[in-house]
Amino acid sequence: MSDTDFEPWNDPNAEPLIHFQNVTKRFGDFTAIDDLTIDIYEKEFFALLGPSGCGKTTLMRMLAGFENPSEGNIFLAGQDIVPIPPNRRAVNMMFQSYALFPHLSIWDNIAFGLKRDKMSKDAVGERVEEMLRLTRLEQFARRKPHQISGGQRQRVALARSLAKAPKLLLLDEPLGALDKKLRIDTQFELMDIQESTGTTFVIVTHDQEEAMTVASRVAVMDHGRIVQASTPAEIYEAPNSVYVADFIGDVNIIEGYAEKSGDGFNLTWGESRPILKAETQNGFAGGNCALAIRPEKVSVTAEKPEDAANAIKGKVHDIAYLGNLSTYHVEIPGGQIIKAQTANTRRLSRRSFTWEDDVWLSWTATAGVLLAEL
Numbered sequence: 001m002s003d004t005d006f007e008p009w010n011d012p013n014a015e016p017l018i019h020f021q022n023v024t025k026r027f028g029d030f031t032a033i034d035d036l037t038i039d040i041y042e043k044e045f046f047a048l049l050g051p052s053g054c055g056k057t058t059l060m061r062m063l064a065g066f067e068n069p070s071e072g073n074i075f076l077a078g079q080d081i082v083p084i085p086p087n088r089r090a091v092n093m094m095f096q097s098y099a100l101f102p103h104l105s106i107w108d109n110i111a112f113g114l115k116r117d118k119m120s121k122d123a124v125g126e127r128v129e130e131m132l133r134l135t136r137l138e139q140f141a142r143r144k145p146h147q148i149s150g151g152q153r154q155r156v157a158l159a160r161s162l163a164k165a166p167k168l169l170l171l172d173e174p175l176g177a178l179d180k181k182l183r184i185d186t187q188f189e190l191m192d193i194q195e196s197t198g199t200t201f202v203i204v205t206h207d208q209e210e211a212m213t214v215a216s217r218v219a220v221m222d223h224g225r226i227v228q229a230s231t232p233a234e235i236y237e238a239p240n241s242v243y244v245a246d247f248i249g250d251v252n253i254i255e256g257y258a259e260k261s262g263d264g265f266n267l268t269w270g271e272s273r274p275i276l277k278a279e280t281q282n283g284f285a286g287g288n289c290a291l292a293i294r295p296e297k298v299s300v301t302a303e304k305p306e307d308a309a310n311a312i313k314g315k316v317h318d319i320a321y322l323g324n325l326s327t328y329h330v331e332i333p334g335g336q337i338i339k340a341q342t343a344n345t346r347r348l349s350r351r352s353f354t355w356e357d358d359v360w361l362s363w364t365a366t367a368g369v370l371l372a373e374l
Helices: 058-063 106-116 121-134 151-165 180-195 207-216 233-235 242-247
Strands: 018-027 032-041 045-049 071-076 089-095 170-171 199-205 218-222 227-231 252-261 264-266 276-277 287-293 299-301 309-320 325-331 335-344 358-363 369-372
Touching: 018 058, 032 058, 032 071, 032 227, 045 058, 045 207, 058 071, 058 089, 058 170, 058 199, 089 151, 106 121, 106 151, 121 151, 121 180, 121 252, 151 180, 180 207, 199 207, 207 233, 218 233, 218 242, 227 233, 227 242, 242 252, 242 369, 252 276, 252 335, 299 335, 309 335, 325 358
Parallel strands: 045 199, 045 218, 089 170, 170 199
Antiparallel strands: 018 032, 018 071, 218 227, 252 264, 252 287, 264 276, 287 369, 299 358, 309 325, 309 358, 325 335
16 A cells, blocks of 8 residues: 555544454354454455465455355444345455456446446446546457456456445455466556555455555455454564464474563574574563564575574575575474575576585574464
8 A cells, every 4th residue: 555654443433344243154064254353444455365265255255245144243334234135235346257248348348237227328438438547448448358358357347346436346366367477467456446446445365475465454364263464564574373474475483482581582492402582572471482484584604693693504405596586495403494585686696505505594583473382
């Protein structure tokens, strides 16, 4: 989000646009959503992220009205929407398949819902032209869906969904059918369109990068519950559990026992291994735990670094070269692999280290997050 002051979830006086109140959804003996309470605010781009079967699509279908909760209430702008049928809700849904009418032109696809609402001809024309401009599709207005690319079809579906000016737009894996480069371009287009319309977007995705790129907040789900709902930066830098740390991005997990020491903790993690030092701001109190450290926060050097809070000797087991980055998989005594990432700043630069090299891994006391084992 470009507006850095946009944080209604931190304002105790802000009224949520959507309020899930103790919502449970069962299918027979299976609980898809488990006593879930969450607020989503106006103008948010809110992402539901999680593995298949975690409940994110069920949550979205309940917002759309295709499923009703077994227990609890769902409020939209203060109104309980559970009794309201899908076609009467100020909610629109964009499906992964786009569901465009193949025999209609792009113009008529966008106009379809407006005509059904008996809008005047002039008003329909005005609104469709506005949507074509918004999605940069003016020159394709007379074409049929099969005559345009996948990325353009995605924009038509978006234009059609936004034409009726819903309070809330639901996007179900909207970029799943696009190739990687087009997907990234389209993510930024989605953000621009969401910002310029001010519509609240809720996106369902299992793609972490997508959620972290587009969303004002990300809700990480597991077994019908929201494990953590926060900004992408907070989720990445300050996960509240091993599950979230492990689900978002690449992470090293070191399990051990932490005891308070001065401003931080001493982490014991196996015989004849150096005690690790960690400072953490998440209210952790000590005991059995996991230290989560992102690979980019681990340095690799040939010599033991002076004054490093944490330093472990290991051997390079594998190297993944990703163009701008190299990830070193370093085996430490006891067999655990720790990943360390370095930026490749020079073109065709020779690697500093190669397979089987002895190296030192080091990181600061504040680089990792101590998490109570769940």
